[in-house]
Amino acid sequence: MTETTTFHTTQPHMLKESKVYQSQTLMGGLSGFESPIGLDRHDRMNALRTGDIGFVHSWDINTSVDGPGTRMTVFMSGCPLRCQYCQNPDTWKMRDGQPVYLQAMIDKVARYQDLFKSTGGGITFSGGESMMQAAFVSRVFRAAKEMGVHTCLDTSGFLNRNYTDAMIDDIDLCLLDVKSGDEATYKKVTGGTLAPTIEFGKRLAARGSKIWVRFVLVPGLTDSEENVENVARVCEQFKDAIEHIDVLPFHQLGRPKWHELRIPYPLEDAKGPSAALKDRVKKQLEAHGFVVY
Numbered sequence: 001m002t003e004t005t006t007f008h009t010t011q012p013h014m015l016k017e018s019k020v021y022q023s024q025t026l027m028g029g030l031s032g033f034e035s036p037i038g039l040d041r042h043d044r045m046n047a048l049r050t051g052d053i054g055f056v057h058s059w060d061i062n063t064s065v066d067g068p069g070t071r072m073t074v075f076m077s078g079c080p081l082r083c084q085y086c087q088n089p090d091t092w093k094m095r096d097g098q099p100v101y102l103q104a105m106i107d108k109v110a111r112y113q114d115l116f117k118s119t120g121g122g123i124t125f126s127g128g129e130s131m132m133q134a135a136f137v138s139r140v141f142r143a144a145k146e147m148g149v150h151t152c153l154d155t156s157g158f159l160n161r162n163y164t165d166a167m168i169d170d171i172d173l174c175l176l177d178v179k180s181g182d183e184a185t186y187k188k189v190t191g192g193t194l195a196p197t198i199e200f201g202k203r204l205a206a207r208g209s210k211i212w213v214r215f216v217l218v219p220g221l222t223d224s225e226e227n228v229e230n231v232a233r234v235c236e237q238f239k240d241a242i243e244h245i246d247v248l249p250f251h252q253l254g255r256p257k258w259h260e261l262r263i264p265y266p267l268e269d270a271k272g273p274s275a276a277l278k279d280r281v282k283k284q285l286e287a288h289g290f291v292v293y
């Protein structure tokens, strides 16, 4: 089957410059998957519980975007948060995703396993919020670990309780979004609560998973000195597991999607951070002993 080239932007790595990301993206879309048809609501709920089927927005093969080496990144559908800076509001509703059989996903990982191993890469689940489909994701990760393939979960951690300790044991690396350092700002940015992210970070650290923290820097929303200090204090609670923190500058690549979906976009006129602001935030986090990019 011919696999098509698509440019998919997601959060927060979709905040990277589009040309860079496009040049690193080799293939994707939803080609190459056998997809079940005719699922009613009962079938969907059952499949969600068992993980026999996952609801997928798209996938691609990329390098140095969603973890080390060459990776297969799968963007799952569904997200409980509503971040003001979301670049992919088209992933919010799980029902908009394409159902994909578990075995089809595992077969895809197997097909690329030699590439993953030779480049130090592996499989990354992103979204949307991949933890909404914890059973599917964790079963693919289990199969990947049995093949000796590196696993990476890109998540906000908001659905911490969806993940058991045994599931965490199959996560080699977590790209953990710390979207704010305090509950009030977190609520404003995402509509959700920060505490589950902290809890998930602690659990990852306790069970030996590595963490790359991601913090999206939005002038006027997340950039106050106090908020950045609080982000550092949050990260200190699982510091031993953190390899580095990525400060991701906000930009407007996702704006057309909000318009297409006719959702009022709260950051319509927001600008990305200046180099000076990014430098200040980087230094603030470095002062707490973190490696910051």
Ligand code: SF4
Binding pocket: 011, 012, 079, 080, 081, 082, 083, 085, 086, 087, 088, 089, 091, 127, 128, 129, 156, 190
């Ligand atoms: S957590 Fe959900 S709402 Fe927030 S940026 Fe990611 S996909 Fe968008």
